[in-house]
Amino acid sequence: MTERLYYADAYLREFDASVVRVDRRDGRTAVFLDRTAFYPTSGGQPFDIGTLVGDSERVALRVVDVVDDDGDVAHIVDGPAEALSAGQAVHGAIDWTRRLDHMQQHTGQHVLSAAIDRLLSVRTVSFHLGTESSTIDLSRELTREELVSAEIDANRIVWENHPVSIRYASAEEAAKLPLRKESAREGTLRLVDIETFDLSACGGTHVAKTGGIGVIAIGATERFKGGQRVEFFCGGRALTKFRAMRDALSGAVRVLSVLPDELPPAIEKLQADARERQKTLASLQQDLARYRAEEFASSAEQTAAGRLVARALDADANGLKSLASAITSRPGHIAVLVSTTRPALVVVARSQDVAVAANQIVASLTAKFGGRGGGKPDLAQAGGLDAESAAILDAARAAMD
Numbered sequence: 033m034t035e036r037l038y039y040a041d042a043y044l045r046e047f048d049a050s051v052v053r054v055d056r057r058d059g060r061t062a063v064f065l066d067r068t069a070f071y072p073t074s075g076g077q078p079f080d081i082g083t084l085v086g087d088s089e090r091v092a093l094r095v096v097d098v099v100d101d102d103g104d105v106a107h108i109v110d111g112p113a114e115a116l117s118a119g120q121a122v123h124g125a126i127d128w129t130r131r132l133d134h135m136q137q138h139t140g141q142h143v144l145s146a147a148i149d150r151l152l153s154v155r156t157v158s159f160h161l162g163t164e165s166s167t168i169d170l171s172r173e174l175t176r177e178e179l180v181s182a183e184i185d186a187n188r189i190v191w192e193n194h195p196v197s198i199r200y201a202s203a204e205e206a207a208k209l210p211l212r213k214e215s216a217r218e219g220t221l222r223l224v225d226i227e228t229f230d231l232s233a234c235g236g237t238h239v240a241k242t243g244g245i246g247v248i249a250i251g252a253t254e255r256f257k258g259g260q261r262v263e264f265f266c267g268g269r270a271l272t273k274f275r276a277m278r279d280a281l282s283g284a285v286r287v288l289s290v291l292p293d294e295l296p297p298a299i300e301k302l303q304a305d306a307r308e309r310q311k312t313l314a315s316l317q318q319d320l321a322r323y324r325a326e327e328f329a330s331s332a333e334q335t336a337a338g339r340l341v342a343r344a345l346d347a348d349a350n351g352l353k354s355l356a357s358a359i360t361s362r363p364g365h366i367a368v369l370v371s372t373t374r375p376a377l378v379v380v381a382r383s384q385d386v387a388v389a390a391n392q393i394v395a396s397l398t399a400k401f402g403g404r405g406g407g408k409p410d411l412a413q414a415g416g417l418d419a420e421s422a423a424i425l426d427a428a429r430a431a432m433d
Contacts, residue, residue: 034105035067039198039222042135042237044069045128051120054113055106061113062106063093069126070107072100076159077138077236080126084109087121095124131237136267137166139196139226139238140186140245144168144264146212146230147186152178155213157259165251165263165273173260179250186248193243194227206233246270317354325358329365337432338386342368344421349377349413356381357411368393368428370421375403378424379413388432396431397424 034052037044049065056062063084073079079098084107085091093115097108109115116122138161145156145168157169174182201209206221215221215233224234226242239245246267254261265273281292290298332339341359345352348371356367360381366388371377378397380390391412394405398414401424405414417424 033103034065036105037067037069038071038237039235041069042131043240045131046123046125048121048123051116051118051122052104053118054116056113057106057108060097061093061109061111061115062099062101063109063116063122064101064104064106065122065124068105068107069124070095070098070105071131071134071237072098072105074100075234075236076141077134077161078163080131080134082124082126084116085123085125086116087123091115133268134161135237135239136245137161137269138234138236139224139242140190140248140264140266141166141168142224142226142230142232142234142238143189143242143245144182144186144248144250146226146232147182147189148174149212150229151182151185165265165269167261167263169256170260170262172258173255174253174262179253179262183248183250189226189229190242190245190248193241194229195241196238197225197227198238199223199225249273317351318358321351321354321358324355325361328355328367329359329362332365335366335429335432337388338364338366338383340366340368340429340432342425342428344370344372344425346372349379349415352377352379353381353411353413360386360410366432368425370417370424372421374418374420375415376401376417376419376421376424377413377415378405378417378428379411380407380428381411382409384410393428393431397427400427 037047047067047069049067052064052066054061054063070080070082082095084093084095093109093111095107096110099106099108141159148154152174154174155171157171160167200220200222202220203218206215210231212230212232217233221233222235223231224238225231247270249265249270251263251265284295285292288298328341328343332341352369352371356369356379359365359367360383363383363385365383366386367381369379378394380393382388382390389409391407391409394407394412394414397417398405401417401419403414403416405412407413
């Protein structure tokens with residue numbers, strides 16, 4: 033069984049060990065050591081990465097994944113299985129930037145969950161440490177005011193710089209202790225003790241004092257499985273998030289020429305103006321469609337099925353559909369309108385007194401030129417047709433014969 037050095041010292045960055053065995057798993061090389069400082073994915077915390085260097089110093093392998101293997105720790109490396117052998121001495125070095133980030137997030141989660149539990153009696157159901165943000169899932173939904181109160185209390189504990197210690201207890205001993213969450217594990221439990229504030233069973237890596245968390249900032253929230261998922265950022269991640277928000281805010285203030293606290297009403301005004309312009313544009317487009325429909329209908333081709341308007345136009349799907357509907361509001365008309373872009377859009381419509389099925393014409397066009405579409409007998413459309421507009425219009429005429 034691998035001796036896990038991170039249990040006793042989460043700040044250990046380098047270590048020496050011996051290779052126990054080397055396996056191939058799913059096409060990857062797995063190195064097993066007698067002792068390791070590399071943390072395997074567990075308890076919502078991701079694995080460490082780093083390097084393993086052989087005693088000859090000619091072998092340096094990148095550790096790209098670390099897996100808990102029934103008591104042993106498998107170091108997945110990017111080299112061949114024969115690069116290391118049983119009994120060989122190796123020097124391991126973890127990626128400290130990644131480890132410290134994980135320590136800040138994981139300890140911050142303990143503090144935030146404890147603050148929510150103490151203030152609001154709401155239990156944390158699960159925890160996930162992601163690459164950019166972390167989340168906790170709560171047993172019920174909290175209001176924004178409740179979350180702010182928990183955030184304030186959590187940061188009080190951070191700035192008071194409480195010691196974070198590790199101790200061990202049997203399951204029977206732990207049952208008598210004020211654990212925030214009952215542990216389902218048996219045997220000896222590893223307990224993370226945030227002095228005077230939280231006691232939890234946990235195998236993860238943590239900072240030595242809460243001040244090492246830096247800050248705890250709550251981000252987005254969403255309803256999740258009858259409760260609530262809460263996003264949060266600690267330490268360096270909170271600083272990165274702040275910089276991004278600061279830059280976005282500065283950009284918006286500069287573009288809109290307003291002060292930061294004037295942004296919400298300024299954006300609301302822009303949205304209202306945009307809605308009014310959209311209404312005006314829609315009305316103008318309808319007027320233009322009626323005008324162009326009159327023009328196109330006057331020069332329609334006479335076919336056995338009805339008067340056909342077959343045109344290629346510089347328009348999007350909505351523009352084609354609006355014009356086709358305006359044309360076929362007259363009796364006895366069929367409209368086949370194709371965009372001038374390639375791949376092309378096509379809209380087919382018919383008047384109510386015409387027997388042609390628009391959806392069948394569209395189906396024949398997509399069968400010949402590719403793309404996807406559908407619709408009803410009176411109006412159908414498709415996109416992605418790989419052909420020139422003239423070829424599509426000729427095929428549509430042929431489909432009506």
